[in-house]
Amino acid sequence: MTDLRKTLDFLYMAAGVLAALCLVAILALIVAQMVARWTGEIFPGAPDYAGYAMAAASFLAFANALNHGAHIRVSILLNAVPAGTRRLLEIWCFGLAAAVAWYFTYYAYWFVYWSWKFNEVSQGQDATALWIPQSVMVIGGGLLAIALTDNLLHVIFKGEHRIVRDTVDETFEV
Amino acid sequence: MTEIYAIILFLVVLFLLLGTGVWVGLALMGVAWVGMELFTTRPAGDTMITTIWASSSSWTLTALPLFIWMGEILYRTRLSEDMFRGLSPWLAKMPGGLVHTNIVSCTIFAAVSGSSAATLTTVGKMAIPELRARKYPEKMVIGTLAGAATLGLMIPPSIALIVYGVTVNESITKLFFAGVFPGLILASMFMAYVAIVSKTSSSWNPDMETGMSFSEKLRNSRFLLPVLILITVVIGSMYGGYATATEAAAIGVLGALALAAAQGSLTAGSFRESLMGAMRTSAMIALILAGAAFLKLSMGFTGLPRALADGIAAMELGRFELLMALLVFYIVLGMFLDGISAVVLTMAIVEPMVREAGIDLIWFGIFVVVVVEMAQITPPIGFNLFVLQGMTDHEMGYITKAALPMFLIMVLMVFILIWFPEIATWLPDNLRQTPG
Amino acid sequence: AEKWDMPMAYSASNFHSENGVTFAECVGAGTNGEITIEVHPGGSLFAGADIKRAIQTGQVQIGERLLSGHQNESAVFGFDSVPFLAPSFDDSEKLYDAAKPKIEALLDEQNLELLYAVPWPPQGLYFKKEVNSVADMEGVKFRSYNNTTSRLAELTGMLPVTVEAAEISQAFATGVAESMVSSGATGYDRKVWESLTHFYEVDAWLPRNYVMVNQDVWADVSDANKQAIMTCAAEAEARGLQASKDYTQFTMDGLAEGGMTVQPAGDALMGELREIGATMTSEWLEAAGDEGKAIVDTFKAQ
Numbered sequence A: 001m002t003d004l005r006k007t008l009d010f011l012y013m014a015a016g017v018l019a020a021l022c023l024v025a026i027l028a029l030i031v032a033q034m035v036a037r038w039t040g041e042i043f044p045g046a047p048d049y050a051g052y053a054m055a056a057a058s059f060l061a062f063a064n065a066l067n068h069g070a071h072i073r074v075s076i077l078l079n080a081v082p083a084g085t086r087r088l089l090e091i092w093c094f095g096l097a098a099a100v101a102w103y104f105t106y107y108a109y110w111f112v113y114w115s116w117k118f119n120e121v122s123q124g125q126d127a128t129a130l131w132i133p134q135s136v137m138v139i140g141g142g143l144l145a146i147a148l149t150d151n152l153l154h155v156i157f158k159g160e161h162r163i164v165r166d167t168v169d170e171t172f173e174v
Numbered sequence B: 001m002t003e004i005y006a007i008i009l010f011l012v013v014l015f016l017l018l019g020t021g022v023w024v025g026l027a028l029m030g031v032a033w034v035g036m037e038l039f040t041t042r043p044a045g046d047t048m049i050t051t052i053w054a055s056s057s058s059w060t061l062t063a064l065p066l067f068i069w070m071g072e073i074l075y076r077t078r079l080s081e082d083m084f085r086g087l088s089p090w091l092a093k094m095p096g097g098l099v100h101t102n103i104v105s106c107t108i109f110a111a112v113s114g115s116s117a118a119t120l121t122t123v124g125k126m127a128i129p130e131l132r133a134r135k136y137p138e139k140m141v142i143g144t145l146a147g148a149a150t151l152g153l154m155i156p157p158s159i160a161l162i163v164y165g166v167t168v169n170e171s172i173t174k175l176f177f178a179g180v181f182p183g184l185i186l187a188s189m190f191m192a193y194v195a196i197v198s199k200t201s202s203s204w205n206p207d208m209e210t211g212m213s214f215s216e217k218l219r220n221s222r223f224l225l226p227v228l229i230l231i232t233v234v235i236g237s238m239y240g241g242y243a244t245a246t247e248a249a250a251i252g253v254l255g256a257l258a259l260a261a262a263q264g265s266l267t268a269g270s271f272r273e274s275l276m277g278a279m280r281t282s283a284m285i286a287l288i289l290a291g292a293a294f295l296k297l298s299m300g301f302t303g304l305p306r307a308l309a310d311g312i313a314a315m316e317l318g319r320f321e322l323l324m325a326l327l328v329f330y331i332v333l334g335m336f337l338d339g340i341s342a343v344v345l346t347m348a349i350v351e352p353m354v355r356e357a358g359i360d361l362i363w364f365g366i367f368v369v370v371v372v373e374m375a376q377i378t379p380p381i382g383f384n385l386f387v388l389q390g391m392t393d394h395e396m397g398y399i400t401k402a403a404l405p406m407f408l409i410m411v412l413m414v415f416i417l418i419w420f421p422e423i424a425t426w427l428p429d430n431l432r433q434t435p436g
Numbered sequence C: 001a002e003k004w005d006m007p008m009a010y011s012a013s014n015f016h017s018e019n020g021v022t023f024a025e026c027v028g029a030g031t032n033g034e035i036t037i038e039v040h041p042g043g044s045l046f047a048g049a050d051i052k053r054a055i056q057t058g059q060v061q062i063g064e065r066l067l068s069g070h071q072n073e074s075a076v077f078g079f080d081s082v083p084f085l086a087p088s089f090d091d092s093e094k095l096y097d098a099a100k101p102k103i104e105a106l107l108d109e110q111n112l113e114l115l116y117a118v119p120w121p122p123q124g125l126y127f128k129k130e131v132n133s134v135a136d137m138e139g140v141k142f143r144s145y146n147n148t149t150s151r152l153a154e155l156t157g158m159l160p161v162t163v164e165a166a167e168i169s170q171a172f173a174t175g176v177a178e179s180m181v182s183s184g185a186t187g188y189d190r191k192v193w194e195s196l197t198h199f200y201e202v203d204a205w206l207p208r209n210y211v212m213v214n215q216d217v218w219a220d221v222s223d224a225n226k227q228a229i230m231t232c233a234a235e236a237e238a239r240g241l242q243a244s245k246d247y248t249q250f251t252m253d254g255l256a257e258g259g260m261t262v263q264p265a266g267d268a269l270m271g272e273l274r275e276i277g278a279t280m281t282s283e284w285l286e287a288a289g290d291e292g293k294a295i296v297d298t299f300k301a302q
């Protein structure tokens, strides 16, 4: 059980780090494109690669952001109800969100499968086989679905979810 | 009749999901799914992925995380302190005091970034702690921030104006010029409001800054130098032809890193923290954008926004009545869609109506941007409200109330635009491109 | 009654979109309301790049797409965008007739049925200065958006700069780009006379928008309704071609009115450009293989 716990936590963290590296990649790609232009060179496909990095930065970060409480929701009702009702409400929230995330992941998988099957290539100058960048939707969506299910099980069996607000945000409370 | 059912159904599901605390992006996907399943025969899952992939892998979107990252870096430098040290001697003695720094900083950053969310996170991260430390009324701090950050859409460069310009085939350069004065006027109106409240409110007693002589003030202004250099470099790169509006964001990050290095606040730790912070904030916004993209598609399939616009077209109103009807229409639509989607979905019907009524399309672009700005701060779906919630831990209701005066000021701005259209049209009419 | 959703990429006032709306009305009337088509212009449902796949996979029943955008997938789709291969409306029609069976076969493999295709006005060259020869283009910053335009820049000695469609006006206003190849329509729509001064009618190529329907949907349409739709499609094709010709003149006049010098390229320049066109045609033929060769041979034989 602790092994599974450690593996999951490692996955959320690793995906977050990868997402952060994708932000660096966006920066590098855009700078490279500008420098290329200033020096009369071309960097074909740079905007497309930056777009893929953008998608990867978003999807890979979803689960990590969830566990750090970065995704927002309206919590008026959650804060107003007594503990027992709150737990039921949390089960509804995590259950529904997990359902949406699994639904997303399922269709993302088939979307990527058909991209691969049809040999779909990018229409830009990069001519990338699209299933490669599109896979981040399946991986990131799947991780978000796992993270939501993970939290759902915690609410059901332990009474509390595992979302911890980020320390960075607490600096606002000075 | 189907439209009425569709509207009621969308609203019920939306309020149910958002109200019970489902995460905003996922709730939007849920609502969109219900719409797809009930009102069309098209496959909901496939259309969902197609549209979400297209919207989340877009090149123009890359400016958003970069501007957010820039904000995270600047937040970890002395820049915020410095900006306050530089601005406060000048603003502290004004009625309203340092709350004006919120509005002035937003106006300045609006000239660097094309989006409201990026402006909000950059300025908010720096300004909120400083203003709280000086005991300014929380509501004013939050409210002015929510309102003034929308200037990111009005003051060029502006993503909203680019989308509008491309949709109606009007010159984006002209639209950018048209946004300058209305943006500055709107900023002054926010400032005037702050001044009035500070004089009339009993709960207004922040820590006062000590008085300074003019030469001291001038000397303190040197602290503004780093910010001014950064802004000059970013804006200069755009207007000098070195970078497009999207690429300017990358220049901003490099500039912020250089600034941090120069101040000695760039360490491996602060770099990592800024990056992880930017990663999470942009993921939060990306999830909502993904949900909004699917909702936009679902609404498009149901034909709802178009049916409403058709309804207005059928009324055959005069110029002023038409503008009033559109104002109400976009305020209502803006409650449930982000403003830019609302424009894209309805412009096909609205554009001919507006042209027929003899309304200048450049002017109308500014009108639309004010309305798009309002949509950022109206519940239940208001981007700035969401971002501020993430940033301050206040409830939506609290932030909405804090932002309400800013919303009303924007409504007033619409009327000012109608009465004095030259505010928007004078600059683009008189400023020709410099040759070469 | 059945409702078809028809995404179109260009704004509602564009002649392709207006033609699509008329086609939709014709279908509604011709099928006695059994099939109605709702047009979604301006990319308000799906953006241009996604429309082909959306029709293929049945996310929508029908839609319009610039097929040369898909040349990475199959070079044959790019037959209508080979520079200077068929540089006039008449030549472009002949080329299209030659290519049509191949395109239909290719679309058939992709679960798509072609209804009609309408050309854009011919592509010309925009500059910020007078240009009389390829030598005058040396070092000019040229907007490229795909391999063809990059290669064109390379062969003419210009500096290709990547500028996305949304940023065209800004890029010219700020000098990020100084030149582009595009139809008069794009320049007119984007009001490029604010930054650019010369338009040369070189009629480099006339890319087409194709209206296609999903084959599973098509199979379920009754023969009578198929007949009615094909009649509407033939009318739309003819009407669209005429609109494209009319619009060409209209945008030329508009560009001139905006203050641009609008003229055919000089003989010297045109000769040099044709040579470049021949190079690019042979390069395209390498990519497009036997299919491409068959198209060009049939076209040249006419």
Ligand code: NA
Pocket: B109, B110, B111, B112, B113, B114, B115, B151, B152, B153, B154, B155, B156, B157, B158
């Ligand atoms: Na801006």
Ligand code: NA
Pocket: B334, B335, B336, B337, B374, B375, B376, B377, B378, B379, B380, B381, B382, B383
């Ligand atoms: Na809103």
